[in-house]
Structure formats: structure tokens, C-alpha cells
Amino acid sequence: MIVTLLALHILSATFWVGGMLFAYWILRPAAAELEPKQRLGLWRRVFASFLPKVGFAIILLLVTGFWLVFAAFGGFATLPTSVHLMMAIGILMMLLFMHLVAAPWKRFRTAVDGGDFAEAAKNLDKIRMTVAINLVLGLATIVIAVTGRYW
Numbered sequence: 663m664i665v666t667l668l669a670l671h672i673l674s675a676t677f678w679v680g681g682m683l684f685a686y687w688i689l690r691p692a693a694a695e696l697e698p699k700q701r702l703g704l705w706r707r708v709f710a711s712f713l714p715k716v717g718f719a720i721i722l723l724l725v726t727g728f729w730l731v732f733a734a735f736g737g738f739a740t741l742p743t744s745v746h747l748m749m750a751i752g753i754l755m756m757l758l759f760m761h762l763v764a765a766p767w768k769r770f771r772t773a774v775d776g777g778d779f780a781e782a783a784k785n786l787d788k789i790r791m792t793v794a795i796n797l798v799l800g801l802a803t804i805v806i807a808v809t810g811r812y813w
Contacts, residue, residue: 664734671726674719675807679800681712682793690790702782706774709789713763720756727752744810751803755796762792 689708693701727749735741741749766788773782 664730667726667730667733670722671730672807674722674726675800675803678716678719678723679797679804681716682797682800685712686790686793686797698779698783702774702779702786705786705789706771706782709767709770713767716759717763720759723752724756742810742813744806744813747806748803748810751799751806755799755803758792758796758799762789762796766792 685708693704696704731738731741731745735745766785770782770785770789773779773785
């Protein structure tokens with residue numbers, strides 16, 4: 663059971679962080695060459711597909727993470743420092759994601775759908791900054807997950 667929980671947890675984190683890495687380092691530079699209307703439309707479609715899947719990954723991360731706290735460690739009192747750090751960073755990332763969905767993504771989507779590309783571009787920049795922060799936090803969490811047992 664613990665191996666299955668760990669696998670789901672790791673795959674969910676990999677999907678989220680890997681998706682951000684792909685979007686930031688691969689898709690963003692390629693999309694920059696498109697005309698604004700095409701670029702913003704592309705991002706609209708990408709986020710419409712990616713964000714709900716990240717929401718599902720977050721649910722899996724929370725369920726498997728808290729289950730593992732009790733199944734693998736016997737509760738919060740016995741958690742290693744590295745796991746406390748992963749949890750704190752993960753919760754911060756989730757809060758940033760919820761903000762992204764509730765504010766800049768909602769405004770971006772409305773602006774693109776309404777043809778207000780200047781407003782859409784402003785909100786895309788806010789999304790980009792939030793993704794950059796979450797990407798750094800996610801990569802740090804991966805390093806902590808892999809190295810924490812050696813601290």
C-alpha cells in the first residue's frame with residue numbers, strides 16, 4: 663500500500679512540476695514567435711487543459727501525502743524535517759495555484775474570449791510570474807524529497 667501511495671504521490675508531483683517546466687522552458691519561447699492573437703489563444707487552450715489536471719494532481723498529492731504521514735511515519739510527531747519542508751512548500755504551491763486559477767487565469771480567459779488582447783497579455787504575465795515561482799518551489803521540493811533522507 664505504501665509503495666502505491668508513494669508512486670501516486672511522485673507521479674502527481676512530477677506531472678505538475680514537469681508541466682510547468684515544459685510550459686516555461688519549451689512552450690513559452692516557441693509561443694513567443696506567434697502573433698499576439700495566436701499566442702494568447704494557444705495559452706488559453708493550454709491552460710484550459712492543464713489547470714484542471716493540475717487540480718486533480720493536487721488532490722492526489724494531498725490525499726496520498728497525508729495518508730503517507732500516518733501510514734509510513736505514524737503521524738506528524740515522527741516526521742523528518744525534510745517531510746515538514748516538503749509539506750510546507752507544497753501547501754504554499756497549492757495556495758499559489760488556487761490564486762492563479764481564481765484571479766489571473768479567470769481574467770486572462772475572460773479577456774481572450776472577449777478579444778481584449780492587451781488585458782489578456784497583462785494577465786498572462788501574472789500567470790507567468792506565478793508559474794515561475796511555483797516552478798522554483800517545485801524543483802526545490804524535488805531536491806528535498808530526493809536528498810532529505812541524507813540530512
